[in-house]
Amino acid sequence: MPVSEGMIFALIDLKRADDEGLAVQLTSQLRNLIATGRLGKGSALPSSRRLAGDLGVSRNTVTYAFEQLAAEGYLETSNGRRPVVAIDGGERIEAAGAVAPSVRSGKPRLSPWASKLRQTDWPMSYQAPLRPLRPGHGDFREFPNEIWARCLRRSAVRAAKREPGPVNRTRLREALAHYLATSRGVRATADQIMILPSAQAALTLIASVLISPGDEVWVEDPGYPGAAAAFRASGARVTGMKLDEQGMQRMPGLAAPKLIFMTPSHQHPTGRLMSLARRTEFLGLSRPGGSWIVEDDYDGEFHYDSRPVPALQGLDAHGRVFYVGTFSKAMTSDIRLGYLVAPSVLVSTLEIAQRHIGLIASSHVQEALAEFIGDGHFLAHLRRMRRLYHARRDHLAEGLERHLGDVLSTEVPSGGIQLVARLKRGRADRAAVKRLVEAGVETRALSSLALGRPPDHGLLLGFAAWRENEISAALRTMASCF
């Protein structure tokens, strides 16, 4: 039904935003009213002053929307006169196919990929500011920004002399190949290393290249939701494997799947180390023609109690293991750099996919990072953070035992940036998380990381990003909430 001029404001529903956000929303909603025929050709809109008053927004916001719609041909405007709808939207735009049927129904028909991603219970980014003890973060306040700024500057200045070159910069690939061989036991040539904006990008790339609808993928349960989401969105049937003291367990009676995702160095979320026997068992499934293995070593740089166990990739005799890493934890999450060490036979296909999906990291930043690593700053930063995070892990674990020992049982990981504290009684970790968040302590419910089986209940608590006094304050708050 056509809308009268005086009622237009009642059909506009603006969500709180800055002026620019409001202007974009208003433009889009007016465009929709015209495109769907509710504002017919020749209808006059209210003046910008009146509409701004009715909507409670600034006049500039309305003027922006009118000018934009005039530029797109939806409105005719002339000085001093109210804008008039210039087209007969309802019939003509639809007939020309310019408005998809989904615009009329208001519900876009998503691809299976996007629909599956939308069903995932995983916050891609937190809207609220970082609060203690949010898991998954290193301490960005300790990052040597001055040194990093010098590397970035030199990289930018040198750009004029550099060939606009390969997507995966040779210097960084070489620096990483050396670092990963010496510190993590990864066996790879530089050209097996792909530089990506994140570890999550590596998982998306692998899923895009290997997964067909219906393929079986095994993941840890509880596990990292980002991995399950990436594989499920590509059409995989994702099955969770139980954990025990040795890490992920193979469920008896199942045939080898297409792909196995695991975090053997510090299992996400428990921090457990996968035993050598288990590693060997899973590698046994990954012979040619068998499963591919994705080893996610997201925080393998941080180990506190003994020398780190080398990467599983280094034990792979058949070229079936992908090794995924990220600088989000070791440096700062805003750096947006991760990497994938790929089996040789897949490198060229992955590079084609990388270009097509556009998962390409800035050359300036890649060159800066090559220098940061090459000049020893990366290792120096890791050494400093290891000492700091080690003390913070102990501080949190001891505090949990002292203040909350009767309600929580803490599993102290040998490395990493977070730990799990299980509820000793009850199965209400989500309610506990809600209470804690309201009191100013942010944690993740262990049950929210479960895949299918009846979940354990507990809290995933970050320790690396928080100073000891911040951890102490958070512990006091926690004690008052239980």
Ligand SMILES: Cc1ncc(COP(=O)(O)O)c(C=O)c1O
């Ligand atoms: C186990 C695991 N893998 C990968 C990632 C993603 O890292 P990135 O930020 O590089 O995508 C995370 C992030 O928290 C993680 O916990």
